[in-house]
Amino acid sequence: xxDTQPPTVDDTYVxxxxxxxxGLFIQGxxxxxxxxxxxxxxxxxxxxxxxxxxxxxxxxxxxLLLAPVxxxxxxxxxxxxxxxxxxxLTYSLNLILFVLGLTGHLTAxxxxxxxxxxxxxxGIGTPAAGLVRTEISPPGDSSGFNAAATRAIASATMIGxxxxxxxxxVVGPAWVYLAAGLSGVPVVLAVRxxxxxxxxxxxxxxxxLSDARAAQRTHPEVRAxxxxxxxxxxxxxxAVTIPSIATRIGDRAIIQSVLQAAGxxxxxxxxxxxxxxxxxxxxxxxxxxxxxxxxxxxxxxGWVALRDHQPIWYLATAVLAIVPLGFSLxxxxxxxxxxxxxxxxxxxxxxxxxxxxxxxxxxxxxxQVIIGNLADLVSLPFALxxxxxxxxxxxxxxxxxxxxxxxxxxxxxxxxxxxGLSGAMTIGxxxxxxxxxxxxxxxxxxxxxxxxxx
Numbered sequence: 001x002x003d004t005q006p007p008t009v010d011d012t013y014v015x016x017x018x019x020x021x022x023g024l025f026i027q028g029x030x031x032x033x034x035x036x037x038x039x040x041x042x043x044x045x046x047x048x049x050x051x052x053x054x055x056x057x058x059x060x061x062x063x064l065l066l067a068p069v070x071x072x073x074x075x076x077x078x079x080x081x082x083x084x085x086x087x088x089l090t091y092s093l094n095l096i097l098f099v100l101g102l103t104g105h106l107t108a109x110x111x112x113x114x115x116x117x118x119x120x121x122x123g124i125g126t127p128a129a130g131l132v133r134t135e136i137s138p139p140g141d142s143s144g145f146n147a148a149a150t151r152a153i154a155s156a157t158m159i160g161x162x163x164x165x166x167x168x169x170v171v172g173p174a175w176v177y178l179a180a181g182l183s184g185v186p187v188v189l190a191v192r193x194x195x196x197x198x199x200x201x202x203x204x205x206x207x208x209l210s211d212a213r214a215a216q217r218t219h220p221e222v223r224a225x226x227x228x229x230x231x232x233x234x235x236x237x238x239a240v241t242i243p244s245i246a247t248r249i250g251d252r253a254i255i256q257s258v259l260q261a262a263g264x265x266x267x268x269x270x271x272x273x274x275x276x277x278x279x280x281x282x283x284x285x286x287x288x289x290x291x292x293x294x295x296x297x298x299x300x301x302g303w304v305a306l307r308d309h310q311p312i313w314y315l316a317t318a319v320l321a322i323v324p325l326g327f328s329l330x331x332x333x334x335x336x337x338x339x340x341x342x343x344x345x346x347x348x349x350x351x352x353x354x355x356x357x358x359x360x361x362x363x364x365x366x367x368q369v370i371i372g373n374l375a376d377l378v379s380l381p382f383a384l385x386x387x388x389x390x391x392x393x394x395x396x397x398x399x400x401x402x403x404x405x406x407x408x409x410x411x412x413x414x415x416x417x418x419x420g421l422s423g424a425m426t427i428g429x430x431x432x433x434x435x436x437x438x439x440x441x442x443x444x445x446x447x448x449x450x451x452x453x454x
Contacts, residue, residue, distance in 0.1 A: 013135075013136040013138070013194070014138075016136055016190060016191075016193060016194060017136055017138065017145060019186070019189070019190035020136065020149075020187060020190040020191065021148050021149060021152050022152075022186060022190075023186035023187025023188075023189070023190045024149055024152040024153055024156070024187055025152040025153075025155070025156040026156070026183050026186050026187070027156070027183050027184050027186070027187045028152060028153045028154075028155070028156025028157045028159075028160060029156045029157075029159050029160040029163070029183060030160060030179060030180035030181070030182070030183025030184065031156075031157055031160060031180065031183070032156065032157040032158065032159060032160020032161040032162075032163070032164060032260075032261075032264075033160045033161075033163065033164045033167060033176050033179060033180050033183075034094075034176065034177060034180040035157075035160070035161065035164070035260070036160070036161050036164030036165065036168070036253065036256060036257055036260060037164060037168050037173050037176045037177070038055055038111055038115075039052050039055065039242075039243050039256070039260075040164075040165075040168065040243065040253050040256055041106070041108070041111065041173060042054075042055065042108045042111060042112070042243075043243035043244070043247070044251075045107065045108045046108050048372070048376050049240055049241060049243070049244050049371070049372040049373075049375040049376055049380070049383075050369060050372035050373045050375075050376050051108060051112075051372075052240055052243055052368075052372065053237075053240045053365065053368035053369045053371070053372040054112050054115075054369075055111075055112065055115055056240075056364050056365040056368050057365040057368070057369060058112050058113075058115035058116040058118075058119055059115050059116075059118060059119040059122065060119060060360075060361040060362065060364065060365045061116075061119060061365070062116065062119035062120045062122075062123045063119055063122055063123035063126055063358065063361045064123075064358060064361055064362055065123070066120065066123035066124055066126070067123070067126060067354060067355075067358055069123075069124060070082075070123060070124050070125065070126040070127060070128075070354060071126075071127065071350065071351055071354050073124060073125075074127045074128060074131060074350060074354070075350065078131070078195070078198045079127065079128050079129075079130075079131025079132045079134070079135060079198070080128075080131075080132055080135060080191055080194040080195035080198045081195040081198065082124070082125050082127075082128040082131075083125060083128035083129060083131075083132050083188075083191050083195070084188055084191055084192050084195045085124075085125065086121055086122065086124050086125025086128055087125060087128075087184060087187070087188050088188055089121040090118055090121045090122055090125075090184070091180075091181045091182075091183075091184035091185065091188070092181065093114065093117060093118050093121065093181075094177045094178065094180055094181025094182075095178070095181060096114060097111070097114055097173075097174070097177035098174050098175070098177050098178040098181070099174075100114075100174075101172065101173045101174025101175075101177060102174045106173055106174070126354055126357050126358065126361075127350060127353055127354040127357060130353050130357065131350070131353075132191055132194065133145070133146065133149065135194060135198065136194060150334070151268065154264055154265075154268050154330075155268055157264045158261045158264040158265055158268070161257050161260045161261040161264060162257050162258070162261045163257070164176070164253065164257050165252065165253035165254030165255070165256065165257035165258075166254060166257075167179075168253050169252075169253060169254075212348060212351040212352045212354070212355035212356075213355075214348070215344070215345060215348045215351075215352055219343060219345065221339070221342075221343035222340065222343045222344060222352065224339075225336050225339040225340045225343055225356070226340075226355075226356065226359065228287060228332075228336055229333075229336045229340075229356065229359045229360075229363075230359055230363050231291075231394070232290075232291075232329065232332045232333060232336065233333075233359055233360040233363035233364050233367070234363045234364075234366070234367040235291070235294050235298075235329065235367070235387070235391060236329050236360070236364060236367070237363075237364055237366075237367025237368040237370070237371050237387075238298050238301075238325070238371065238384065238387055239260075239263060239368075240368040240371055240372050240375075241301075241371060241372075241375055241380060241383065241384060242256060242259050242260055242263070242322075243256055244375060244380050245259060245301070245305060245318055245380070246259055248305065248314065248380075249311045249314045249315050249318070250311055255315065258315065258319060259315075259318060259319065259322060262318075262319045262322040262323050262326065263322050263323075263325065263326035263329075264326060265323055265326060265327075266323055266324065266325070266326035266327025266328070266329070266330050266331075269327060286331070286332075286335065287332055287335065288395060289328075290328040290329075290331055290332040291328075291332070291391060291394065291395050292392075292395045293324055293325070293327075293328040294325055294328050294329060294391055295388050295389075295391035295392040295394075295395060296388070296392075297321045297322070297324055297325035297328075297388075298325065298384055298387050298388035298391065299384070299385065299388030299389065299392070300321045300388075301318065301321050301322070301325075301384050301388075302380075302381045302382075302383075302384030302385040302388055303381070303385075304317055304318065304321070305380050305381045305384060306381040340352065340353070340356050371383050371387060374386060
């Protein structure tokens with residue numbers, strides 16, 4: 001005898017979810033290919049870390065400027081229709097790079113110009129991915145669906161990054177960009193049926209992006225999640241140094257593939273980490289540990305870059321540092337995404353998700369430009385030492401009482417009914433007591449970084 005129940009009859013998105021997850025995987029492989037190829041080509045042509053950072057700047061600045069427009073479009077068209085529109089345009093743009101590659105005009109300038117145009121098409125659809133996932137999530141199992149989506153993106157991106165160096169060497173960049181464009185077709189086709197049947201609600205008035213700011217003033221949990229997110233996405237800017245680290249080991253693109261894949265590899269274990277930590281420790285304590293690991297790993301990368309090493313040893317030790325670094329960044333991001341889903345009031349949910357999705361859009365390019373210029377003007381070890389050192393100081397500074405109280409409130413949002421628990425606070429014990437664990441979704445998709453739907 002089991003308590004497991006079949007899907008309810010009104011769950012009309014079973015097949016769409018299956019196609020959506022499959023589409024995310026195919027899309028993730030293409031995203032990994034294009035990420036590796038673009039950063040490798042720009043650094044090889046210019047030798048400057050700061051110009052690699054401009055990839056994120058060119059992509060994200062239009063998204064910041066178009067945020068109010070994106071919020072209005074999401075309110076008028078609905079998430080599914082906006083998703084199909086924005087991502088169809090985004091993937092079609094890959095044909096431009098395909099033609100430029102075939103004609104020999106694929107330079108750092110044309111690549112960065114292309115990313116600027118892509119930023120516009122992505123900007124109009126900023127909240128679409130999160131709204132689509134909210135719409136098609138299965139009743140009572142949104143956490144499982146988001147976990148499956150996260151695993152699909154992380155594993156596919158890692159595969160794309162690992163294959164990127166070899167594919168680039170064999171077929172050249174033009175065909176890589178064509179493949180990346182085609183990889184987005186399945187996920188767009190998966191969402192299209194939803195866009196036809198989705199009914200845009202006209203109730204609740206018109207939401208504005210300024211509502212997110214008002215929610216921060218009245219909800220300390222939302223304010224704390226936003227502030228912690230700014231910190232973690234600034235730290236993720238270390239990734240701009242990976243092409244420079246790779247060239248210190250060797251000139252082959254496969255080296256950069258391995259290093260970038262190591263950062264994504266940690267994302268495969270985030271869901272396991274969240275389940276293990278849940279109810280064993282407070283999220284504030286977990287965040288402190290994550291930031292400590294990030295600081296130590298970045299400092300170690302800076303120390304290794306300061307000295308001459310054998311290439312194979314340099315590669316191995318860099319991978320060993322980047323794997324826990326990537327895991328900590330992904331875990332902290334997952335915690336914050338879950339926190340904002342829990343804390344966001346229903347009446348301001350759309351603008352809050354839009355504003356939260358814009359945090360990496362602003363923080364990552366600023367961080368990468370600063371780190372990149374430090375690496376170019378002084379040295380790579382100095383840039384990494386500054387980031388790691390400041391992060392370590394941040395860990396040593398006591399958390400503000402308000403932030404601690406806010407995140408404690410988020411923990412309290414997951415308190416379960418105490419009858420029948422007998423003091424047990426683990427997932428297994430709670431399920432054994434016959435009680436239901438509230439869903440904790442991983443949150444809106446973050447466009448513009450690795451875990452976005454590329």
